[in-house]
Amino acid sequence: MNFQQLRSVREAVRSGFNLTEAAQTLHTSQPGVSRQIRELEDELGIELFVRAGKRLTGLTEPGGHVLPIIERVLMESTNLRHAGQEFVAQQSGVLSVAATHSQARYALPVAVQEFRAHYPNVRLHLHQGSPKQIVQMLLEGEVDVGIATEALADYPQLLALPCYRWTHSVIVPPGHALLDAPLTLEALAQHPLITYDTGFTGRTRIDDAFEQHGLTPNIALAAMDADVIKTYVGLGMGVGIVANIAYEAERDAQLRAIDAGHLFGINLTKLAVRRGSYLRGYVYAFIESFAPTLTRAVVDQALSDEATLA
Secondary structure (H helix, E strand, C coil), X not given: CCHHHHHHHHHHHHCCCCHHHHHHHHCCCHHHHHHHHHHHHHHHCCCCEEEECCEEEEECHHHHHHHHHHHHHHHHHHHHHHHHHHHHCCCCEEEEEEECHHHHHHHCHHHHHHHHHHCCXXXXXXXXXXXXXXXXXXXXXXXXXXXXXXXXXXXXXXXXXXXXXECEEEEECXXXXXXXXXXXXXXXXXXXXXXXXXXXXXXXHHHHHHHHCCCCCEEEEEECCHHHHHHHHHCCCCEEEEEHHHCCCCCCCCCEEEECXXXXXXXXXXXXXXXXCCCCHHHHHHHHHHCCCCCHHHHHHHHHHHHHHC
């Protein structure tokens, strides 16, 4: 049994049982992947895949049982390599972080600046995506840390820790009618709205609030990026609803913000790591830079608690 056999099984599943695609990922040939899988099956004495001729069409029952074990073994091999690197190079390496557009633009810059000052030799890779894309990157080991408000807590393979609370703000041009009276959902429903795409930055809370009051909002435009939302509000296309951290009074001097926490509630941004992954020292340092309450002791305790529950 060897790691190449285990990787061949894992990539065959990840590629939707397309061995040609799996071979491309592994930088080998399709017959080579088939051979590695067969050799592992022979050694284990079970068939891992359902076959139709030479094609793989799914996992057998034993295959479904073995796959999580293969995933754990490959993860631990990565952890072992990282542990060695930790002692060889304490102050250098690569840190990959995935975040939504709002987090990357408004919440992360201070933490990134602080981290870079302390770890100038660590290459920081910042990926942006939807919450579900961030989850996928974490599950596949492409990133060390994921930051988002939605989705992260929905996957048992991930440890999601609370970072900070925030509310939404309504954004309008100076002199807008909404500035002259207490903000209500009924008043908002009278205007075209510009806000986040479904699944981004608390959009679910916005939709739920209108639905619970029997109102149908007029969503004129939806976007992933608060800067895009503010641009179109400035053009007079509608009223914006953004995360309150996305409004900067000096930078957004041509706009006004109205707190909407009483309408849409409090949101909680979370930071997630893959349970069972090895966290290098500078990963802990970055986590604490972003969320000072998440010290190494707190993170390790949470990981230990998760392991006990598992």
